Amino acid sequence: xxxxxxxxxxxxxxxxxxxxxxxxxxxxxxxxxxxxxxxxxxxxxxxxxxxxxxxxxxxxxxxxxxxxxxxxxxxxxxxxxxxxxxxxxxxxxxxxxxxxxxxxxxxxxxxxxxxxxxxxxxxxxxxxxxxxxxxxxxxxxxxxxxxxxxxxxxxxxxxxxxxxxxxxxxxxxxxxxxxxxxxxxxxxxxxxxxxxxxxxxxxxxxxxxxxxxxxxxxxxxxxxxxxxxxxxxxxxxxxxxxxxxxxxxxxxxxxxxxxxxxxxxxxxxxxxxxxxxxxxxxxxxxxxxxxxxxxxxxxxxxxxxxxxxxxxxxxxxxxxxxxxxxxxxxxxxxxxx
Numbered sequence: 001x002x003x004x005x006x007x008x009x010x011x012x013x014x015x016x017x018x019x020x021x022x023x024x025x026x027x028x029x030x031x032x033x034x035x036x037x038x039x040x041x042x043x044x045x046x047x048x049x050x051x052x053x054x055x056x057x058x059x060x061x062x063x064x065x066x067x068x069x070x071x072x073x074x075x076x077x078x079x080x081x082x083x084x085x086x087x088x089x090x091x092x093x094x095x096x097x098x099x100x101x102x103x104x105x106x107x108x109x110x111x112x113x114x115x116x117x118x119x120x121x122x123x124x125x126x127x128x129x130x131x132x133x134x135x136x137x138x139x140x141x142x143x144x145x146x147x148x149x150x151x152x153x154x155x156x157x158x159x160x161x162x163x164x165x166x167x168x169x170x171x172x173x174x175x176x177x178x179x180x181x182x183x184x185x186x187x188x189x190x191x192x193x194x195x196x197x198x199x200x201x202x203x204x205x206x207x208x209x210x211x212x213x214x215x216x217x218x219x220x221x222x223x224x225x226x227x228x229x230x231x232x233x234x235x236x237x238x239x240x241x242x243x244x245x246x247x248x249x250x251x252x253x254x255x256x257x258x259x260x261x262x263x264x265x266x267x268x269x270x271x272x273x274x275x276x277x278x279x280x281x282x283x284x285x286x287x288x289x290x291x292x293x294x295x296x297x298x299x300x301x302x303x304x305x306x307x308x309x310x311x312x313x314x315x316x317x318x319x320x321x322x323x324x325x326x327x328x329x330x331x332x333x334x335x336x337x
Contacts, residue, residue, distance in 0.1 A: 044175075048175050059089065060085070079159055089167075122242035122245075126250075129246040136274075139274065140269055147265060156248050162241055168197070177189045177192075178227070188311055189224070189309075193220060193224050197223070211282065218282065222298070223236050252264035253280045273285055
């Protein structure tokens with residue numbers, strides 16, 4: 001199908017929504033019950049949660065039956081079991097949601113992006129947490145007191161790094177942010193996903209209202225805007241993993257309140273608002289400030305591109321003003337052939 005001169009090509013499975021490209025899988029001919037019970041944003045989130053929950057239950061039974069989760073099991077087996085409990089339910093449920101329910105290709109999780117985007121994100125995450133620790137060191141709030149001869153590398157990299165990054169980014173950015181953005185718009189989805197992500201850490205050791213709010217601001221907003229600008233889950237996963245591994249495995253700082261044996265032995269000095277206290281650097285105003293600066297840079301990119309998605313109640317007016325015929329504010333774009 002030929003387009004007008006200068007038109008932007010939109011991949012099949014995506015539509016233009018007042019400028020930006022947003023996944024909108026609802027076919028025009030779908031009956032009303034299917035729109036509400038299967039394809040609506042809330043329904044798709046519920047379907048993902050139900051499938052992931054069922055898979056977690058089945059995997060738990062499997063690992064208990066083979067003895068991989070008991071205290072008598074070797075540590076490597078227990079760590080692998082924990083990693084698979086993170087990876088398999090989240091990834092399988094997401095692929096089910098995308099392929100079966102939304103009936104599209106997961107372009108945001110394309111296999112060709114996994115390695116290059118993942119590595120790029122990991123390097124960026126390592127650099128960002130290293131900058132945070134460097135500032136804390138300059139301010140006297142971080143001090144290295146020694147090294148560990150046998151750091152818990154496998155657990156930290158596999159479970160606290162890769163597993164946590166994959167599962168949390170799929171759930172919060174791939175499902176909650178992406179789907180919420182279709183209805184609430186970018187700003188609404190950003191706030192909702194950031195709050196869920198931040199206060200989802202409220203049950204962690206040594207967590208406080210401030211530490212949860214700090215994670216929501218520094219990580220929830222940053223990861224959400226990174227996904228909005230790049231539409232790449234591997235990039236978000238890499239950033240998340242690099243941050244966690246650098247913080248715990250390299251610099252010896254508690255990760256979201258969880259203290260483990262890293263390469264360096266460190267202590268945090270000064271007031272908790274500066275050092276992060278026993279929760280770790282994520283509860284430090286230094287982390288909030290540096291990550292917020294990165295978030296603002298991504299916001300500037302999004303505003304310059306015009307990719308901010310308006311909420312549903314502003315779309316008909318925006319579409320009418322631009323002369324675009326819309327159904328419920330979503331412009332239907334036929335894939336080029």
